[in-house]
Amino acid sequence: MWTPVALSRDVPPLVVLPVVAGGRELALWRSASGRIAAWADRCPHRGMRLSHGFVRGEALSCIYHGWSYGAAGNCLRIPAHPDLEPPETIRVAVHVAAEAGGLIWVAPSAPEAPPPDPGALQPLRSLTVEAGTAAVLSLAGLAGDTLARGHLAGVEVTVAVQPIGPARCALHVLTGAAGAAERIALSRELDALRRRAEAGEMAA
């Protein structure tokens, strides 16, 4: 099961940030060369959140004691013991991350199918809403689940839906060729949608 967690554009090289997918807290990060990765958000050393860490080159380092981890989640270096070759057993739990259609998708282990591809669209923005997925989609009048489609402010949109909790989700919004004015109107409509959903408004 793939979960969309961010717009590709919002995670440039050397960035790490916390995301939630399938009920798990993950550190999402992109290496200098552009490789995207999603790992358990917990350093095996002393449990610090890796999403507070820093990216150097192709490795993610923990902010607490600087242990760094390579592409496979294996520990590369323990700064307190620079001459020590870290044992193979020190590993961060790695999830599968992939990109399709301007979105970053995450799955706990390699699914059979590649992530859904929304087609050639433009990223608009992501927003988090403090309301359940189903309530938000029906209030917006959008159809579908992971990739929901419809119209907002008169603009055709595709929304990748990321459930975060029973009363929280994130929407990653893509559009076709829309002009600047339409994009602004759509963005305002999304803010209004969030306010209404968070105020508990239900679809008529």
Add this chain to the structure above:
Amino acid sequence: MTSEAIRNEWYPVALASQLGPEGRDTRLLGEPIRVDWAAQGRPRVRAADGREMATRLRYGHIWACPGTPSRELFDIPEADQPGRRLVDVGVVRVKCSPLRAVENFLDIAHFPFVHTDILGAEPHTEVGKYDVAIREEVDEVWATKVHFYQPQAAKSAAGGITTEYMYRVPAPTVSILYKTCPPRPGEWDVITLFVQPLEENLCEVWPWMALFDDETPMTDLIHFQQTIFLQDRSILENQLPRLLPLDPGMEIPTRADLTSVAYRRWLKRRGYTYGAQLVAA
């Protein structure tokens, strides 16, 4: 109800210099307490039912024992040494286990990453061999011969130096750091962390210092220590699990973590589990 091993310890509950006549309503081990002054400047600490606890006024702070003290409040002989400046740093509230706060204070390997350019800096990240022992005769954890390169070891240190430290845990929520004192070779600066456990996942931390430093303005000394601790707080509030694991398996210690390993073992063997978790739990 917490166990006797937990209730019979001493805990800091207020900074004497900041305790006004109105007193202080706070919490200890998950229960409300009230700290105020009784007659003749004697501190008084009462549980919700009005019961008075054993108290001490020492090291700038008011200490209380909710049970029956298993021993006298630990001694810091340096506190009475002439020529030292005693620094009340104040309080910082941290959403973490009190034990995680103490353990972090015993850790040097984080200096280059968390206190960058103050207490440590890359590439000087190596933690050399040091000695750790549970001193049975006093029932305390001690780490000695700890050396670390510091770009700015203290307010009174102008440039980078290799600093020597000793660490001491005289009570489950107290840590004392002894550190080379640049203006007075042969003496140790004393920096403590007194931790008041409000809940298993919430504490108030009272750093306190006894220094040989006549130059630095008091506000700078306080500010330096607060800056350091606020950096630590961003770590402490983001460690998982929130409770300190006392059994091995959940975390991976290395040689640099031997003080932490001894501290956890010492807690476990005395049955001190407030703010801790056992793997089986």
